[in-house]
Amino acid sequence: MSDLLSQYAEVVGEQEIRHMRALAKGLHGARVVHVNSTKSGGGVAELLNRIVPLQKELGLDVEWEIIEGKSDFFVTTKNIHNALQGTPVTLSEPMWKAYEETNRANAEMLENKLKEADFVFIHDPQPAALINHFPQRSAKWIWRCHIDVSTPQPSVWRRLERTISKYDASIFSLAQFAQALPHPQYLITPSIDPLSEKNIDLPQEEIETVFDRFNLDRKKPLLLQVSRFDRFKDPLGVIEAYKNVKSFQESVQLVLAGGGASDDPEGGTVLGEVFEAAKGDPDIHVLELPPTANRTINALQRAADVVLQKSLREGFGLTVTEALWKYKPVVGGDTGGIRLQVIDRFNGFRVRTPEGAALRMRYLLHHHGKAKRMGQNAHNFVKDNFLITQQVRNYLALMMSLKEGEVSRLEVVV
Numbered sequence: 001m002s003d004l005l006s007q008y009a010e011v012v013g014e015q016e017i018r019h020m021r022a023l024a025k026g027l028h029g030a031r032v033v034h035v036n037s038t039k040s041g042g043g044v045a046e047l048l049n050r051i052v053p054l055q056k057e058l059g060l061d062v063e064w065e066i067i068e069g070k071s072d073f074f075v076t077t078k079n080i081h082n083a084l085q086g087t088p089v090t091l092s093e094p095m096w097k098a099y100e101e102t103n104r105a106n107a108e109m110l111e112n113k114l115k116e117a118d119f120v121f122i123h124d125p126q127p128a129a130l131i132n133h134f135p136q137r138s139a140k141w142i143w144r145c146h147i148d149v150s151t152p153q154p155s156v157w158r159r160l161e162r163t164i165s166k167y168d169a170s171i172f173s174l175a176q177f178a179q180a181l182p183h184p185q186y187l188i189t190p191s192i193d194p195l196s197e198k199n200i201d202l203p204q205e206e207i208e209t210v211f212d213r214f215n216l217d218r219k220k221p222l223l224l225q226v227s228r229f230d231r232f233k234d235p236l237g238v239i240e241a242y243k244n245v246k247s248f249q250e251s252v253q254l255v256l257a258g259g260g261a262s263d264d265p266e267g268g269t270v271l272g273e274v275f276e277a278a279k280g281d282p283d284i285h286v287l288e289l290p291p292t293a294n295r296t297i298n299a300l301q302r303a304a305d306v307v308l309q310k311s312l313r314e315g316f317g318l319t320v321t322e323a324l325w326k327y328k329p330v331v332g333g334d335t336g337g338i339r340l341q342v343i344d345r346f347n348g349f350r351v352r353t354p355e356g357a358a359l360r361m362r363y364l365l366h367h368h369g370k371a372k373r374m375g376q377n378a379h380n381f382v383k384d385n386f387l388i389t390q391q392v393r394n395y396l397a398l399m400m401s402l403k404e405g406e407v408s409r410l411e412v413v414v
């Protein structure tokens with residue numbers, strides 16, 4: 001067994017690795033291309049950074065491509081993203097034109113790679129229209145949707161659906177996100193990598209460095225949310241929840257840690273709103289972190305007393321998985337992928353309002369024994385359900401079934 005695979009075996013057991021290798025045998029040398037719209041920032045880049053090396057290790061010939069675009073393209077795709085997650089926005093014709101034209105230009109740049117591939121995984125809506133430029137394709141094209149499309153704006157979904165229908169299969173994270181499409185739909189949950197810098201165990205001294213580095217108070221319980229500055233992550237609701245906790249004379253501090261993503265043009269505006277809401281309170285720490293700050297985020301998640309992910313919409317929420325893995329019960333928004341991960345009272349709490357979040361945070365701060373047991377459940381739950389080996393195995397199973405053409409209309413892999 002290779003070094004990398006034996007390291008995974010230590011975490012997930014040899015049987016899981018044997019299973020993965022058995023599936024990979026049938027795909028040895030298969031040319032796989034993943035395409036998304038950013039190299040860093042956000043969950044998709046986080047996932048691809050870890051999945052691509054593991055798929056290579058298993059003998060597949062894997063490449064990862066990023067589409068390029070100007071600001072009109074990324075403004076449009078952010079609007080598409082918002083509309084698909086239910087925000088009432090409409091897209092103008094010039095916006096759709098920018099979307100289609102940028103996809104056409106990228107199709108030209110990636111033509112050889114995509115023509116030579118056996119499997120093409122297109123992540124999210126940004127590069128979805130590439131398929132329109134490969135009418136004679138021989139590869140299997142799979143649309144991997146990472147966002148919450150349970151209640152999309154009908155006009156935006158209808159327009160995109162014409163393109164998505166051309167794919168050979170699509171993957172969603174939850175059954176509620178599946179759509180009426182003329183091809184097999186798979187349910188595969190995202191995952192975290194226990195061997196990555198973001199998730200490996202850290203020595204206690206390293207965890208504690210965050211207190212001095214970020215001017216935090218060792219004596220005050222630490223509430224944490226790690227997220228891009230995005231309205232769906234509800235950072236203002238988090239500040240409101242923290243203020244509510246504080247109004248009960250609790251001595252607490254809040255860290256909102258986040259960075260941008262090159263395909264997210266709204267981050268700066270939301271960050272401005274966050275600074276405004278945090279103004280004048282020295283116990284709110286807004287940290288702008290670079291995309292390389294994986295160990296820092298790891299340390300913050302381990303140093304936190306309570307981790308929040310108060311999203312209003314969430315495709316999956318890797319930050320939730322990361323915190324659960326680190327034995328932290330999570331107070332999470334009752335939405336999308338968080339429902340799959342946070343089981344109320346077992347490994348955290350699902351909340352709908354800032355008041356609800358405050359109530360649950362106060363509970364966790366005052367019931368240490370219970371919080372510890374929930375933290376243990378949290379770790380075990382991720383180990384059983386959301387580690388990278390399982391996701392890669394599911395991708396292999398999907399590729400095998402598409403290769404062999406043995407698929408029913410709704411295939412549930414998880």
Ligand code: UDP
Nearest residue numbers: 042043044046227228258259289317318319
């Ligand atoms: N992340 C990061 N730096 C930041 C903010 C987020 O590295 O400043 C990481 C976070 O640890 C997680 C991913 O980006 O791995 C975010 O994924 P998630 O599914 O939670 O949300 P998304 O950003 O994809 O909506």
